[in-house]
Amino acid sequence: MQKLELTWIGKGQEPAVEPRILLHDASRDYGDPNANNMLIHGDNLLALKALEQEFAGQVKCVYIDPPYNTGAAFSEYNDNLEHSTWLNLMVPRLQIIRNLLSPDGSLWISIDDDEHAYLKCLCDEVMGRTNFVANCIWHKKHTRSNDAKWFSDNHDYILVYAKDKLTWRPNLLPRTEESAKGYTNPDDDPRGVWASGPCHAKTPNPKDIYPITTPSGRVVMPPAGTSWRFSEAKMKDLIQDNRIYFGANGDNVPRYKRFITDVQNGFVPTTLWFRDEVGDNQEAKKEVKAFNPDSVFSTPKPERLIERILTLGSKEGDIVLDSFLGSGTTAAVAHKMGRRWIGIELGEHCYTHCIPRLQTVIDGEQGGISQSVEWQGGGGFKFYELAPTLIVKDENGFEIISGQYDATMLAAAVAKLCGYRFAPREDNPYIHGVNNVGGFIFVTTQYITAPLLGEIAKNFSDTQSLVICASAFQVGIKNNFPNIKLRKIPQSVLSKCEYGADNYNLNVVELPDFEETEEDFEDAE
């Protein structure tokens, strides 16, 4: 059967991305040294690939706010190519994000009208159309742009997908003080405060039209065209249980008592997200201005918006990921909400904005959502850079292992490329990693001779399997041990992926979607 699909230039030609190792830069860590939050500087496709092996199936909530593709990507503007470029940028990232999501995880994406419809089709393909949950509308701006040629653009979308919609449910939103206001206890009911609702049903059931005698002795019938919402027997029980209220004098028409303890402990989210509940661009600008008054990040999201997403999509201790971290909002909010977080940012603002912002959060800053979540400070993060590509070309054009790799980096990188988790062991110097089925890998630049192979073999039983990746082997020793396989590096890893690409950013230009209005300036001062 013919497939319904969106096509574009370059579709289906996703790169075979090199699973790089992450290099820990302890000089940029901050706070609790045992914290496992991760701030990663680098291209997010490479970084997501770097995380895939370790975190597959573990991330509970992914929020991304990619460049909206609002500007021309090329000097000679080609609309079709530009859309394709943007879609090609998104596809491989979404594919890895899907792999990273836990079975009960969800993906939330900010987007505006420029690419929304295309992104929806694309996400339907990657995440599965049946896993589409909602398209929320966020009221991002309240002022009218009177200089807009067509419409003043006052909303963004947040596309929501579940990894598996059949089992995924959003958490409820906490009840507000406002919503509890309708609950009182005029009859001092020991079960606590309650709100009342009518006892009649709009869709009448002829069986449930019967007279009720109030405590004052008055006989009442359901209003014309309705019936009572309960059968006569049930109504009797409810009256007996003091769940029907007839007013202070016992003379009113009956009302049904709904105790606050009986109703759901929160609200189901709606698809309309108003700025008074989740903030707007202006609020976000003020928040980031507090961290970097001299260099205000141009497209931040308000902390309250991310709080809403993380409330619905995660619980304390869950892993939250944002691979377009920008000024660090998601990491800051996740931190304050007790989530474990991973943030990836390519730009220099990873150093100039994300690090200082997260440091102040750890120190206990009181902006954004801090007061509402009673944030006191604490925790920490570790900082990582992407390792350079493993394979480079020498002056003769031959592919060789990059000189930037020391022995440990090489072992970690080759183990990762071959699908092993890097786990060197002190009790056995010939183990660098282990795979899902318990097989071991040993990586070395040594020349493996027959005696050395024999020495290595002594450290493994016949039932343990080992792959040795080495630069060279003595001829004829390949089959000396049935449980040990020999592979040559770099040759054996050359075909595994594409090497040398440091950036899959595809040069998409992002124009700020935040228009400074006079009011913004006034408020921001």
Ligand SMILES: C[S@@+](CC[C@H](N)C(=O)[O-])C[C@H]1O[C@@H](n2cnc3c(N)ncnc32)[C@H](O)[C@@H]1O
């Ligand atoms: C709209 S901003 C995100 C703003 C963020 N939500 C906030 O509240 O600050 C998009 C970010 O994605 C980053 N970005 C774009 N391409 C990237 C890539 N290939 N890898 C990592 N980050 C990238 C940009 O540098 C920019 O900071």
